[in-house]
Amino acid sequence: MRILVCIKRVPQAGGKLTLTEDKLAIDTKFLGFTIGPHEECAVEEAVRLVEKFGGSATVLTLGHTDSVEQLQFAMSLGVADAILLDNNGAEWGPISTAGAIAKVIEEMRSNGDPFDLILFGNEAPDSGDFQVGVRVANALDLPLVTGVKGIEVLDGELVARREGGSTVELTKVTLPAVLTVKEGLNLPRYPSLPGRLKAKSKPIKKESPQEKGDPIKTVQLRLPVEDRTGGVLLGEGPDAVGKIVEVLKELGVVAR
Amino acid sequence: MILCLVEISDDKVSDASLSAVSLGAKLAGETGLSLACVAIGEASDSALKELGSFGVSSLYLASASELTPFAPAGWAKAVITARDESGAKVILGGSTDRSTEVLARASAKLEAPFMANCLNVTVASGYQISRLRWAGSIIEDAFVSDESVAVFSVVQSEVAAPSGSTETEVQLRQLSFEIGEAELRDAVTEVLLPVGDGVSLSDSRIVIGGGRGVGSPEGFKVLDELAGILGATVGVSRVVTGLGWRPHKDQIGQTGTKIAPELYIACGISGAIQHMAGCRSAKWILAINQDRDAPIMSLADYAVVGDLHKILPKLIEELNALSAKS
Known part of the structure; x- marks a missing residue:
C-alpha cells in the first residue's frame, strides 16, 4: 500500500493561551510544537498498514521549514519519506492548503507514484476548519470517510468505522480513498532512539506551493470570557471529606 | 434567500440544527431575505411547525431511500440542489459531525468558503463572523469577503423559543436529483448498535x-x-x-x-x-x-x-x- 499522511505543526498548548500584541496570533514564545492527537493516530495507522501489507508511507505538511521537526517525528515512527510544501509559515486558509496538497498528489500520480490511501486528522487542533481533507477528496474525485475510528483493509476495499451518537457506522469504500481520522483509532507508539536517528537521514522533498487565496481575513483573536470563575476551597486532605459530603448533599447527589 | 441544512430525527429538528435555524432567522430579519431549510428523509407535521415558528418559508426535502441512514455525498448534492433552486447566497447548518461534513462537501463542490463553528454571522458587504478556534479556547473575529455563496456551521447554543406570532406556513418542496455512483460510493453501508455497557x-x-x-x-x-x-x-x-x-x-x-x-x-x-x-x-x-x-x-x-x-x-x-x- 502507498499511503500519504498529511499533518500540521501546531503550538503545544496546555495551559491558558495568550495572544500576541497585535491579537492576530497565539503567543508561542514559551510553547513547543507538535501535531494534533488525530494526526498522531493517522501516522500510527499508516505505519501499521505498511507493516501489515507492505508498501510505504509518506508524510506531508504545508508550512514553515520548522515543520521539519514534525516530519521527522512521523518518520521516526516508520514513515519512509516526507514532503514539505514550504510556504514560509504564512497563514494559509483551507482552500489554499487543500489546493496545494491536491496538486502534489495529482502530480505524483501522473509521475507513476499514486497513493492508495490519503489520511488526514479529522480537524486541526488550532484552526478547527474541518475541511482540508474534504476539499482534497473533492479535488481528486476520491471517496471520502470522515471521523474514522477503525480501519480494515481487504482486497482493494476498505471498511471504515465511525461512531455516530449511540451507534457505530460502517462505510465500505474502494481504494484509492481519503480518510479523516479521529483519536481513538489506535494507541500511537512512541518513537524509539534508533527510529529517531534513522529519521534524520530520511529524504524530505521540498516544494514551493502556489497560494490560491481564501476570502477570509482574521480581524482579531480574543479570549472568551471565562464563565467559570472558581469558587470555594473546601479544605485540604482527608479532613475536607466532611465538607465534600455536605456539598454532595446540597447538590442532591446523596440523600440528606 | 438564506438556506439552512437541518437534521430531523424522531419527528424533531435537532437542537444543533435549531441553533443554525435561529441564526438564519436573525440574518433573514436583518437582510429582508427569506429563510428556507433543506433536510433529508421525512418531515413530520410537528417538525414543519417547529421550523415555521422561526419564520421558515419552505423546506426542501430529499426523501430518496438511498440517502439514509447517511450518504454524505448525496446529502451534499441535496444541499447544492436546494441552493440552485432557491438561489441562496448563504448556507448554514449545525455543528454536528454529519452537518459539518455535508457542509464541507457542499462548499468544496460549490468552490465556496466554509467557516466552521461560528458563534455569530452578520451581513456587511461580506460577512463579519465570530468563530471558535482551539476548541473554544480562542474566539476569532473575521471578515469574509462577498462571495457568490458562503457556508457556515453554527455552534450549538440554547435557542430561545421564537417570540410573537410570526408562525409561517412552511411550504414543502420535494427535491429530485440523480443519485448515482458519485453520491453513494462513500455512503454508510451498515449501522451497528453498540455493545451496551450502561449509561454513556x-x-x-x-x-x-x-x-x-x-x-x-x-x-x-x-x-x-x-x-x-x-x-x-x-x-x-x-x-x-x-x-x-x-x-x-x-x-x-x-x-x-x-x-x-x-x-x-x-x-x-x-x-x-x-x-x-x-x-x-x-x-x-x-x-x-x-x-x-x-x-x-x-x-x-x-x-x-x-x-x-x-x-x-x-x-x-x-x-x-x-x-x-x-
Whole structure:
C-alpha cells in the first residue's frame, strides 16, 4: 500500500493561551510544537498498514521549514519519506492548503507514484476548519470517510468505522480513498532512539506551493470570557471529606 | 434567500440544527431575505411547525431511500440542489459531525468558503463572523469577503423559543436529483448498535474523572468504587488513555467525549485547555488535586487540595456509613 499522511505543526498548548500584541496570533514564545492527537493516530495507522501489507508511507505538511521537526517525528515512527510544501509559515486558509496538497498528489500520480490511501486528522487542533481533507477528496474525485475510528483493509476495499451518537457506522469504500481520522483509532507508539536517528537521514522533498487565496481575513483573536470563575476551597486532605459530603448533599447527589 | 441544512430525527429538528435555524432567522430579519431549510428523509407535521415558528418559508426535502441512514455525498448534492433552486447566497447548518461534513462537501463542490463553528454571522458587504478556534479556547473575529455563496456551521447554543406570532406556513418542496455512483460510493453501508455497557459518558448525570494523579491502572479502583456508590460514570484525561491505563472511549476532552453532567468530580486532573473543552458544560465541578495551582483548581466550583488516594477512601467510608444509617 502507498499511503500519504498529511499533518500540521501546531503550538503545544496546555495551559491558558495568550495572544500576541497585535491579537492576530497565539503567543508561542514559551510553547513547543507538535501535531494534533488525530494526526498522531493517522501516522500510527499508516505505519501499521505498511507493516501489515507492505508498501510505504509518506508524510506531508504545508508550512514553515520548522515543520521539519514534525516530519521527522512521523518518520521516526516508520514513515519512509516526507514532503514539505514550504510556504514560509504564512497563514494559509483551507482552500489554499487543500489546493496545494491536491496538486502534489495529482502530480505524483501522473509521475507513476499514486497513493492508495490519503489520511488526514479529522480537524486541526488550532484552526478547527474541518475541511482540508474534504476539499482534497473533492479535488481528486476520491471517496471520502470522515471521523474514522477503525480501519480494515481487504482486497482493494476498505471498511471504515465511525461512531455516530449511540451507534457505530460502517462505510465500505474502494481504494484509492481519503480518510479523516479521529483519536481513538489506535494507541500511537512512541518513537524509539534508533527510529529517531534513522529519521534524520530520511529524504524530505521540498516544494514551493502556489497560494490560491481564501476570502477570509482574521480581524482579531480574543479570549472568551471565562464563565467559570472558581469558587470555594473546601479544605485540604482527608479532613475536607466532611465538607465534600455536605456539598454532595446540597447538590442532591446523596440523600440528606 | 438564506438556506439552512437541518437534521430531523424522531419527528424533531435537532437542537444543533435549531441553533443554525435561529441564526438564519436573525440574518433573514436583518437582510429582508427569506429563510428556507433543506433536510433529508421525512418531515413530520410537528417538525414543519417547529421550523415555521422561526419564520421558515419552505423546506426542501430529499426523501430518496438511498440517502439514509447517511450518504454524505448525496446529502451534499441535496444541499447544492436546494441552493440552485432557491438561489441562496448563504448556507448554514449545525455543528454536528454529519452537518459539518455535508457542509464541507457542499462548499468544496460549490468552490465556496466554509467557516466552521461560528458563534455569530452578520451581513456587511461580506460577512463579519465570530468563530471558535482551539476548541473554544480562542474566539476569532473575521471578515469574509462577498462571495457568490458562503457556508457556515453554527455552534450549538440554547435557542430561545421564537417570540410573537410570526408562525409561517412552511411550504414543502420535494427535491429530485440523480443519485448515482458519485453520491453513494462513500455512503454508510451498515449501522451497528453498540455493545451496551450502561449509561454513556456523555449522558451521565454524575461523572468522576481521573487523570495522571491516579497513578496507575489499579489506582482507578477507588474511582470505580465511588462511581458505584454515586451512580456515576468514570471518565479520564488524555494522559490516562495515552498511557494505556483506560480505553479512549473513556476520554473526556477536545478529542474525546464532551460531557455535560450535573456534577463532575475531577480527581488528579490538572485541567489543560483540551480537557476543559470537554467538561466545561458540567453544571458543577469539584476538583481534588495535590497541586493547588493546577488550572482546574481555579475553574472548579469546589476545590480540595490533597492526595485523592487519601481523600476518596475516606469519602467512600463516610458515604457508606451514611447509607447504612438511612
